[in-house]
Amino acid sequence: xxxxxxxxxxxxxxxxxxxxxxTTWRNMMKIIRVPEILLFSLIQPIMFVLxxxxxxxxxxxxxxxxxxxxxxxxxxxxxxxFGSTYSGSAMAQDLKxxxxxxxxxxxxxxxxxxxxxxxxxxxxxxLSMLVMMGTxxxxxxxxxxxxxxxxxxxxxxxLFSYAFSWVMAFLGMSVKSPEIINNASxxxxxxxxxxxxxFVPSENLPTPLRIxxxxxxxxxxxxxxxxxxxxxxxxxxxxxxxxxxxxxxxxLIGVAVLLVIFVPLSIRKFATISR
Amino acid sequence: xxxxxAIDLVKTYSPKGSPEVRALDGLxxxxxxxxxxxxxxxxxxxxxxxxKALTTLIxxxxxxxxxxxxxxxxxxxxxxxxxxxSGQYAAVDQNLTGFENLVMVGRLYHLGARxxxxxxxxxxxxxxxxESQNRTVKGYSGGMRRRIDLAGALVIRPPxxxxxxxxxxxxxxxxxxxxxxxxxxxxxxxxxLLTTQYxxxxxxxxDSISVIDNGRVIAKGTADELKASVGGLRVAVTVVDEVxxxxxxxxxxxxxxxxxxxxxxxxxxxxxxxxxxxLAAIVSAAATEGIGLHDAGxxxxxxxxxxxxxxxxxxxxxxxxxxxxx
Ligand SMILES: Nc1ncnc2c1ncn2[C@@H]1O[C@H](COP(=O)(O)OP(=O)(O)OP(=O)(O)O)[C@@H](O)[C@H]1O
Ligand SMILES: [Mg+2]
Numbered sequence: 002x003x004x005x006x007x008x009x010x011x012x013x014x015x016x017x018x019x020x021x022x023x024t025t026w027r028n029m030m031k032i033i034r035v036p037e038i039l040l041f042s043l044i045q046p047i048m049f050v051l052x053x054x055x056x057x058x059x060x061x062x063x064x065x066x067x068x069x070x071x072x073x074x075x076x077x078x079x080x081x082x083f084g085s086t087y088s089g090s091a092m093a094q095d096l097k098x099x100x101x102x103x104x105x106x107x108x109x110x111x112x113x114x115x116x117x118x119x120x121x122x123x124x125x126x127x128l129s130m131l132v133m134m135g136t137x138x139x140x141x142x143x144x145x146x147x148x149x150x151x152x153x154x155x156x157x158x159x160l161f162s163y164a165f166s167w168v169m170a171f172l173g174m175s176v177k178s179p180e181i182i183n184n185a186s187x188x189x190x191x192x193x194x195x196x197x198x199x200f201v202p203s204e205n206l207p208t209p210l211r212i213x214x215x216x217x218x219x220x221x222x223x224x225x226x227x228x229x230x231x232x233x234x235x236x237x238x239x240x241x242x243x244x245x246x247x248x249x250x251x252x253l254i255g256v257a258v259l260l261v262i263f264v265p266l267s268i269r270k271f272a273t274i275s276r
Numbered sequence: 277x278x279x280x281x282a283i284d285l286v287k288t289y290s291p292k293g294s295p296e297v298r299a300l301d302g303l304x305x306x307x308x309x310x311x312x313x314x315x316x317x318x319x320x321x322x323x324x325x326x327x328k329a330l331t332t333l334i335x336x337x338x339x340x341x342x343x344x345x346x347x348x349x350x351x352x353x354x355x356x357x358x359x360x361x362s363g364q365y366a367a368v369d370q371n372l373t374g375f376e377n378l379v380m381v382g383r384l385y386h387l388g389a390r391x392x393x394x395x396x397x398x399x400x401x402x403x404x405x406x407e408s409q410n411r412t413v414k415g416y417s418g419g420m421r422r423r424i425d426l427a428g429a430l431v432i433r434p435p436x437x438x439x440x441x442x443x444x445x446x447x448x449x450x451x452x453x454x455x456x457x458x459x460x461x462x463x464x465x466x467x468x469l470l471t472t473q474y475x476x477x478x479x480x481x482x483d484s485i486s487v488i489d490n491g492r493v494i495a496k497g498t499a500d501e502l503k504a505s506v507g508g509l510r511v512a513v514t515v516v517d518e519v520x521x522x523x524x525x526x527x528x529x530x531x532x533x534x535x536x537x538x539x540x541x542x543x544x545x546x547x548x549x550x551x552x553x554x555l556a557a558i559v560s561a562a563a564t565e566g567i568g569l570h571d572a573g574x575x576x577x578x579x580x581x582x583x584x585x586x587x588x589x590x591x592x593x594x595x596x597x598x599x600x601x602x
Contacts, residue, residue, distance in 0.1 A: 106356055
């Protein structure tokens with residue numbers, strides 16, 4: 002009998018790392034081969050920075066460094082939250098294409114597929130952050146904090162988006178088609194990012210919206226980034242809600258809760274799905 | 277214990293808003309080491325469900341399955357290390373090239389990088405994809421995708437191979453090419469379980485055939501045994517005009533030794549006890565009643581007849597129906 006090819010030696014950890022590397026590579030290749038994905042995820046934030054700066058910037062009066070500096074944290078948060086939805090549509094597409102059935106008949110780690118997928122979002126989100134920062138600096142954004150605080154702000158945004166990618170990956174495996182996940186995330190994420198302090202100070206919102214905005218985790222993310230970038234306008238009235246008072250703690254708790262729930266849930270889901 | 281063994285597999289699906297489907301209804305299967313077993317059955321018989329249960333993709337509701345003594349449900353990772361599988365519809369990464377797809381599969385079997393590339397090159401040649409190996413699969417034809425998917429199942433030269441309708445969608449040349457590949461693998465000792473709706477394919481490749489319908493095995497044996505089980509000669513007639521099919525059926529009923537069956541819209545087959553006499557009687561009765569015949573003749577039983585007899589319906593696949601189901 003012709004001999005079966007033997008795997009190279011390894012243990013659970015090295016296998017997991019190597020499987021994660023292969024699936025991350027696969028998602029990187031997708032970014033390279035389908036450049037539209039990256040193009041749109043870069044153009045959209047640039048467009049938002051410019052549109053908001055020049056359309057609203059004149060109308061909204063923000064003390065201190067002005068509207069652009071206020072806006073940037075909001076645009077960052079919105080962009081990375083939307084960037085995380087790729088994991089949803091990509092998992093749904095992979096399921097439809099049957100590639101998940103292929104993976105599930107291989108002696109690989111299922112969790113590694115999800116790690117590779119969420120890593121893909123992280124790469125896209127990091128690239129969009131860099132492009133947005135460049136654009137922001139060009140139109141007048143100023144960072145008024147220490148480099149360490151600045152990096153902490155960036156890390157917090159990416160951490161939140163990473164946790165959110167796991168939520169989306171789970172949803173992507175739970176729906177029948179990639180289109181559903183695209184449309185649904187649009188419907189949910191637009192209100193979530195707009196009814197917040199991302200683009201306008203939430204103290205000016207009508208009461209029901211203001212309360213929603215104060216409890217909205219996106220507001221906490223935006224407020225954290227604003228604080229860490231030194232972009233909180235002087236005289237900002239912070240709401241009484243606990244998340245509004247403790248934005249960084251809220252984001253960290255939120256990230257932990259999302260990961261604790263959705264990492265095991267997604268891994269369990271992956272182990273049973275089939276086209 | 278046989279090399280692959282399925283005992284009393286039951287799998288039900290309860291799609292929303294429709295009645296429960298028993299995709300597997302107490303299916304038993306034994307595949308001997310180094311043999312090719314074909315699962316032969318019409319659309320919806322449970323072939324894919326059986327393959328999915330054996331390749332760890334779905335968990336049956338009850339029953340158990342073993343490959344080389346390893347319990348599929350208890351140790352799926354051990355099963356995955358020794359099988360190669362190709363599902364009914366190609367499962368390939370559209371944004372990778374054919375070559376990259378195979379290297380990826382090799383890496384996920386944890387082959388070394390060099391071995392994975394070397395094996396990918398071999399398989400690209402074996403499946404006649406050298407020219408297109410560096411194009412992304414997105415631009416491949418259906419048959420080319422299928423071949424990459426089949427190649428993916430062979431990456432580690434697995435001792436056990438599962439192929440779900442491996443030749444559906446292949447052109448005649450690729451189909452014969454694949455048959456030769458499978459025959460070579462079996463010569464080298466690989467155990468193969470394949471599903472097919474092509475009786476010709478089961479006849480040519482399989483040492484043993486399990487006919488399945490409604491989620492259970494309704495007959496098994498070699499092609500010859502199965503043919504012998506349905507008895508002797510047949511008379512088959514094809515009417516010119518489909519509206520006369522019922523009149524023709526009445527004639528076949530009169531002179532045949534069993535129930536006539538419709539093979540496709542215009543062809544009827546009936547087992548007969550005395551071939552030449554029955555044929556002459558049927559042809560002259562058709563002439564008397566003014567039924568135009570395209571064709572009339574005697575033949576030995578084929579697997580088609582086995583199918584007809586056992587399932588009550590023909591095994592011909594309806595490509596249009598398959599497409600809409602996909
Ligand atoms: N995911 C599913 N949800 C609901 N019903 C299903 C599902 N998968 C299979 N079935 C049903 O189970 C039965 C067996 O299906 P299966 O795919 O195993 O048939 P098959 O023999 O492979 O048919 P085909 O020749 O069309 O591929 C069919 O009635 C099918 O409708
Ligand atoms: Mg099938």
